[in-house]
Amino acid sequence: xxxxxxxxxxxxxxxxxxxxxxxxxxxxxxxxxxxxxxxxxxxxxxxxxxxxxxxxxxxxxxxxxxxxxxxxxxxxxxxxxxxxxxxxxxxxxxxxxxxxxxxxxxxxxxxxxxxxxxxxxxxxxxxxxxxxxxxxxxxxxxxxxxxxxxxxxxxxxxxx
Numbered sequence: 001x002x003x004x005x006x007x008x009x010x011x012x013x014x015x016x017x018x019x020x021x022x023x024x025x026x027x028x029x030x031x032x033x034x035x036x037x038x039x040x041x042x043x044x045x046x047x048x049x050x051x052x053x054x055x056x057x058x059x060x061x062x063x064x065x066x067x068x069x070x071x072x073x074x075x076x077x078x079x080x081x082x083x084x085x086x087x088x089x090x091x092x093x094x095x096x097x098x099x100x101x102x103x104x105x106x107x108x109x110x111x112x113x114x115x116x117x118x119x120x121x122x123x124x125x126x127x128x129x130x131x132x133x134x135x136x137x138x139x140x141x142x143x144x145x146x147x148x149x150x151x152x153x154x155x156x157x158x159x160x
Contacts, residue, residue, distance in 0.1 A: 020149035029144035046071035
């Protein structure tokens, strides 16, 4: 198994848990945030969706540029977009030559280069950031009255 295949296997494996977490966010509580500085549950869910597109776009272009895109108003729109795009993005990632993953690429934020890493480093960074924010979002679920799904094993909510 090469590095690209190894990454894509993990990317695919994590997708099911990500989808379960975002699908549990109740619309009526989707603006929940535990602190005024924190993003809302809906904003984090949208971030998870947006990161997948940004990853594929960046690897294809050879440069990553983070642009904030406002979250849709409805959770069902966010879940539907995740469902609509995930498989298409997986196909795009598989189509990118492994050599492209080895190239150093810039990451731009606000028009400024903030880092330059290989495509592999960027891909793993995006995946690990998704996992981090998914974990953050999972801690929002109980205070919103929702059940935490199994992620790496049964959750206390699903074991009952």
